[in-house]
Amino acid sequence: MEVSALRNVIESHIRKEGLNLYSFAERCGLNRGTLSAVINRNPPRNISVRELDSITRGMGLPEGELYDLYIAECLIRVAPHWRRIRPFMLRCAETNKLDCLAKVLEILVDNLSYIGDIFNTAEELFKLGHKQASVLLYQCVIDSEKYNNSEFLAISHYRMLQIDFGKNMETNLRAALRFESYLSRLPVEHRLEALIILVKIYFSTHNWERIAILADELLKQSQAVYEEWERSKRASVPSRVEPIRLQRSLIFYYGQGYLCKATALQKMGRYDEAKKAIDCYADLSWLGPINDEDKQEIQKYKSWATANSYTQDILMGRQESLEAYVDFLRNHPEEILSGLVTIVQSANKYHFSIDWIINEFAESISGFDQFTDVVNMERRLRFAIQYSIYCVRRGKMKEGMESCLKALELSSKTNSETYFGDLIKEFMHVQKPV
Incomplete structure (x- = not known):
């Protein structure tokens, strides 16, 4: 590719359209002197990505159409300068020109002095919502820092975990396994959030021992933050160390830990x-x-404690607690899904009827499809499996098969066929009571 290919394209367009420099500058919304310096000065003035976008619009081309030429002429032909690179990377993300973004990173990757700038730009893209673009930059940092124990490396792995985390259980688990060795290197404000994600992942795979360990770590880190804040309050001289700024309240992290x-x-x-x-x-x-807000958070955990105390009773087969629990669910509709999972599981284990409860919450059950986050998708799957068992045991074959098919659909959506397979074996061996 010729070093002047970009300017040749611009000049060819001006001649083809029968324009002069003034009329083309006006069409682009640029100063004529600026455009002249870009095209005619020897050596030509470096063009900015903002000016390139204006020229691209003036030529009637799609956004980013000339980015490949820009890379060749302004980032390869001359020594790349971060003042030009960063705006160009941001525009590549905004226009979804990820192939161009990857080419820029190929140019920069051998120069370790750029790693800090690449990481900071990745953080900027992540916060702006350009997640897929940020993945390219975080991966560049990971590849460059893999032999160092840098904070850049740990945070980059954490961001990749956040980006990968979704509804697919196997993908989530792979992401968790890739990330966990970097957990201890994260700043505490990120570590607390990472622990929350890991707990959600292992909840969906039923790794209760791992969850207990992670919960202890969550409590340990929360306690460390609390003690640091208390020390700061008691200190006679203000600390020069930047205070820990959490993404959510300390009440939330303590509550989640317990x-x-x-x-x-x-x-x-x-x-x-x-x-x-x-x-x-x-x-x-x-x-x-x-x-x-803090008071509401405290009240929320108090309410959950009440619900989970009922859950314990139900799981231990204490049917005398059913009416009180159902009354609680009536007043806390957000708890109905998890509550019914517990109730139908206990009914199957201890062989008692819950038809009146199913009828009570029939409308809520029909609306379970609205819950699409990873934790509630797992709850919906468990409810569908347990309810299919309950129905078949009571001779309600049509309802049982419908619930079984719903479980099959959910297991496919969450990529948890193994979990479904283990439970369907129980379903297939359920015998209708005599």
């Missing part, structure tokens, strides 16, 4: 230990709410 610990212990059948963890998040007022 909630996840209680859930994991409950799933492992360690009910007495689970009860102690439930009691811990039932009252988080000791953290000292400073505004109405």
Whole structure:
């Protein structure tokens, strides 16, 4: 490719359209002197990506059409300068010209002095919502820093986890396994958020032992932040160290730690230990709410503690708690899905009827399709499987088959066929009671 290919294209367009420099500059919305310096000066003036976009529009071409020529002439022919590179990378992301973005990174990758700038631009793109573009930059940082224990490397792996995290259980698990060795290197504000994601992933795979470990780490990190804040309050001289700024309230992280610990212990059948963890998040007022939002957060965990205390009773077969639990669900509709999973599971285990409860919440059950996040998709799958078992045991073959087909559909959507397979074996061996 000729070094003047970009300017040749511009000049050819001007001649073809029968324009002069003044009329073309006006069409592009550029100063005539600026355009003249870009085309005619010897050596030509470096063109900015903003000017290139204006020229592209003036030529009636799609956005980014001339980016390949720009790379060849302004980033390869001359030494690349970050003042030109960064705006160009941002525009590549905005126009979805990811192939051009990849070419720029190929030019920069051998020069380690650019790694900090590449990382900062990746963070900027991530926060602007250009996730796929940011992946290219984070991967560049990962490849360049893989033999270093840098914070850039840890945060880049964390961002990749965030981007990969979705509804597909196998993809989520692979992302978690790739990331976990970098968890301890993250700044605490990112580490807390990463722990929340990991807990969600392992929840969907039913790895309760791993969740218990992660919950302990979440509580440990939350306690460390709390103690640091308390030290800062008591200090007579203000610290020069930048204070820890969390993405969410400390109440949230403490609450999630105890909630996840209680859930994991409950799933492992360690009910007495689970009860102690439930009691811990039932009252988080000791953290000292400073505004109405904090008070609402504390109340939310108190409400969840009430719900999960009922859950424990139901899972232990205490049918006398059913009416109180159903009344709780009536007043807390956001808990209906998880509550019905517990109720139908217990009904199958202890062989009691819950027809009246299913009828009570029939309308809510028909609306479960609205829940599409990874945790609730897993709950919907468990409900569908357990309800199919419940129906077949009670001779309701049509309803049982419909629920089984719903479970098959959900297992396909979440890529959790193995989980479905394990449960369908139980379904196939269910015998209608005599």
